[in-house]
Amino acid sequence: MHQIKNLKQELALVKQEKERLSALLQxxxxDLNTYTSAYQELLAKVKQRELDYAKKLKTYADEVRKLNIAQKYNIQVPYSNDTCSNLMHMLDRLTEVEKQ
Structure with missing residues (x-):
């Protein structure tokens, strides 16, 4: 009889421990879901920044290429808007040709 009482007490303690561990697991x-969500948001922001940086870098490289071509051919920017627009178009085209 005493053994049964001890086993019941032990079972009650085991059940309490199980409940405590279940609460900790939950x-x-x-926490894991929260951290995973935050990580995914941060990763998306980092990827977007990488894309933005790559676009800016490409734009910068294109501008540098245009400046180098303008200096190579000693192209001066005129004061007339029409001529300036035509010159910019020619410079863009020349940049494309030099890339090839």
Whole structure:
């Protein structure tokens, strides 16, 4: 009889420990979901910044290429808007040709 009482007490303690561990596991799962979500948001922001940086870098490289061509051919920017627009178009085209 005494053994049964001890076993019942031990079973009650095991059940309490199981409940405590289950609560801890649930909290860990909640924390994991929160951290995973935050990580995914941060990763998306980093990828977007990488894309933005790549676009800016390409734009910068194109501008540098245009400046180098303008200096190579000693192209001066005129004061007339029409001529300036035509010259910019020619410079863009020349940049494309030099790329090839």
């Amino acid at each position: 909290q860990c799962q909640t």
